[in-house]
Amino acid sequence: MMKILLPTSTAGSLPKPSWLAEPEKLWSPWKLAGEELLDAKQDALRLSLQEQQYAGIDIVSDGEQTRQHFVTTFIEHLEGVDFEHRETVRIRNRYDASVPTVVGDVARKQPVFVEDAKFLRSQTQQPIKWALPGPMTMIDTLYDGHYKSREKLAWEFAKILNQEAKELEAAGVDIIQFDEPAFNVFFDEVNDWGVATLERAIEGLKCETAVHICYGYGIKANTDWKKTLGSEWRQYEEAFPKLQQSKIDIVSLECQNSRVPMDLIELIRGKKVMVGAIDVASHTVETAEEVANTLRKALQFVDADKLYPSTNCGMAPLPRQVARGKLKALSDGAAIIRQELTA
Numbered sequence: 001m002m003k004i005l006l007p008t009s010t011a012g013s014l015p016k017p018s019w020l021a022e023p024e025k026l027w028s029p030w031k032l033a034g035e036e037l038l039d040a041k042q043d044a045l046r047l048s049l050q051e052q053q054y055a056g057i058d059i060v061s062d063g064e065q066t067r068q069h070f071v072t073t074f075i076e077h078l079e080g081v082d083f084e085h086r087e088t089v090r091i092r093n094r095y096d097a098s099v100p101t102v103v104g105d106v107a108r109k110q111p112v113f114v115e116d117a118k119f120l121r122s123q124t125q126q127p128i129k130w131a132l133p134g135p136m137t138m139i140d141t142l143y144d145g146h147y148k149s150r151e152k153l154a155w156e157f158a159k160i161l162n163q164e165a166k167e168l169e170a171a172g173v174d175i176i177q178f179d180e181p182a183f184n185v186f187f188d189e190v191n192d193w194g195v196a197t198l199e200r201a202i203e204g205l206k207c208e209t210a211v212h213i214c215y216g217y218g219i220k221a222n223t224d225w226k227k228t229l230g231s232e233w234r235q236y237e238e239a240f241p242k243l244q245q246s247k248i249d250i251v252s253l254e255c256q257n258s259r260v261p262m263d264l265i266e267l268i269r270g271k272k273v274m275v276g277a278i279d280v281a282s283h284t285v286e287t288a289e290e291v292a293n294t295l296r297k298a299l300q301f302v303d304a305d306k307l308y309p310s311t312n313c314g315m316a317p318l319p320r321q322v323a324r325g326k327l328k329a330l331s332d333g334a335a336i337i338r339q340e341l342t343a
């Protein structure tokens with residue numbers, strides 16, 4: 001699909017303007033309502049697209065401007081989940097959160113992001129990528145009082161995600177990405193049914209598909225957790241062999257300033273790799289040369305035509321100015337390597 005070498009993209013979310021939602025915050029409440037909110041979300045999406053284009057990003061996204069949270073917003077649109085009746089659960093074994101309850105059969109009564117994707121499609125000729133939560137990460141954000149089986153609920157969500165993904169594909173989305181940070185935590189489940197449910201979610205798709213596996217946003221709960229992981233982060237080692245054999249086209253992972261040994265990428269040889277070359281947990285903007293260095297290291301383990309420079313995770317919690325600088329650094333860093341490769 002991509003003719004350009006080392007096409008750049010982001011993992012997903014970008015900061016929202018302060019007139020839309022409180023900045024530098026996850027689950028930030030909207031500042032507008034009704035018709036005004038719908039218009040404002042579209043305006044923000046246009047701005048977010050423009051900032052990516054201005055920075056020279058090749059595969060663009062909506063910057064997740066129309067959603068409050070990458071998992072919750074999708075689930076809010078489904079039947080069978082009660083958002084009033086909440087229970088406290090431990091998210092990814094890391095922190096307690098009050099979450100909605102599954103009270104009946106889950107179903108998608110209407111498209112969730114399809115109109116937003118059509119709008120993005122109408123705004124640009126560039127390839128577009130759309131992010132959805134993965135089945136395992138979805139179940140980890142809920143209390144299940146109905147199926148009483150994580151696996152069963154994951155299969156139900158996979159079916160729903162597949163319905164949404166097919167409509168996103170029809171709307172002209174080029175890459176559909178599933179966010180599965182839970183793959184870095186529940187290793188046995190990933191291998192027992194996590195990758196299988198992900199493959200159910202992409203069944204029958206002709207567009208490209210990606211899975212994004214990261215160590216989370218740069219929020220305190222995540223940075224505290226990272227401190228407990230030791231000098232080498234080998235979590236990817238658990239899921240990569242199974243992913244290498246899966247039908248997923250692209251694996252998006254965290255590399256910049258992380259303690260992930262780069263040679264783990266060898267385990268997904270043959271897949272396209274979205275290499276996180278931008279740290280989202282720091283306000284320091286990378287230099288183009290720092291980005292280039294990370295990409296150079298990755299090139300030891302992934303062929304140049306399969307390397308997609310990207311960010312470690314979403315940038316929603318960052319100040320807008322910082323995110324702009326990081327987009328530009330990503331683009332400039334990729335340009336350095338592109339030149340080296342074609343020289």
Ligand SMILES: [Zn+2]
Nearest residue numbers: 214216313314
């Ligand atoms: Zn992420």
